Amino acid sequence: MSLPCKEFQALVIGSSAGGVYALSAVLSTLPADFSLPILIVQHMHPHSKSQLASILQKKAQLSIREAEEKERIQPGVVYLAPPNYHLLVELDRHLALSIDERVNYSRPAIDLLFESAVDAYRDKLIGLILTGANSDGAAGLRRIKQAGGYALVQDPQSAEADAMPLAACSATSVDKVLPLHEIGPHLLQLVNHYPRCLNARRSELKHSS
């Protein structure tokens, strides 16, 4: 399948059981100059003190931090939903936190992040569902696809818990299902494809005129 010729502007990731390992595996393959902001909901115990950022930072070249409310989203930064808060994206591409009631028994909920990110980024959004033992994120991924974005799911067989990837796959027609270690490289391809296909188009135009 050919890659879409599009300038993606954000990546949203949802993960649950087994997610810390999976997130680390994906993030560690992305270079420091990766141009998209990355927004992540990893399900966590609501009263856990969040050490996720420092755990993930160990192997990652990108800068990883816990999201702060009304923070302006910047390219190349990884934002994590804090424990016990929903993470949302405002239309003007700022982050918002909320303590609205749980959705899919979860706060933070993946669906809320994905759905609000679709509003802000429309078809310029990549959604990724990793390992997990519930179905949060499936509805959100469907919204991403409906808006013309790109949907990526971890291969259920390579996932520590397959329920979440399976639910995502049955909720929508996913663009790509990949084993964990191929996800990072594929994301890079997706993002690097745009300048190349743009150049190709330009030279086509030149030749035809």
Place this chain on the structure above:
Amino acid sequence: MDDPHNENIELQLLLQAIHLKYGYDFRDYAKASIKRRVLHRLKSSQLPNISALQHSILNDVRCFEQLLLDLSINVTEMFRDPSFYQALRETVIPLLREFPFLKIWHAGCATGEEVYSMAILLKEEGLYSRAQLYATDMNEVVLKQAKDGIFPISRLKQYTENYQKSGGREAFSDYYSAHYEHAVMDKSLKENILFSDHNLATDGVFGEMHLIMCRNVLIYFNRELQNRALGLFADSLCEGGVLCLGSKESIRFSDYSRQFEDIAREEKIYLKKPACYS
């Protein structure tokens, strides 16, 4: 699906209609959360779009009241964030002891769990008798519940745990009596609490305060409205007064940050500096 851009226009118009007709001002709230709630209401009322909802709230006050409930997020707990209450005991109570009487304002008190927590803490520290507490919210439905001081018994396990983690050493069950499904908070806790309706978006200062708690309210506001509310707090606090925000909220980006200093940075507790230092 309809043009998503139209949806956002319709949402703005709905909020404007609410303001014009009923005076509640949601125009400067963070939109992502509001939009989700409005869409949720659409779905359960089986209305085709936000404009249709606008029409029905304008013409049917019950429909508006329903939406108003949907739009307010009243999730709360007693001794929520135990480490915050611990900091309150350790760093704020000693400061409050210096004042001969205390005025304490809970802005956005929801169903009251927070103000009852404060009442318990003040009793244990021997400060309750000299304190006047004001518990305010814009939502009269939750305010009524707060005044009643009756909470679902199912929540009490969590509250007790929070209380103990926050450094409480009494028997928590002494503060309420259980009636079937409900826990009725001890009457003496509300002797010095005044419950009243106050909207941070439209109302003004109503007294000089020594301590203001406004937790998990500002996250729902945009920067302008946060600024307005923080202005009210700055104007209400006496010198040496204390402001407490929710654990993900901050005065850092507001016009008023220079009037305050951190006294418990992690817990978002701020001291109002004397005027000549700010």
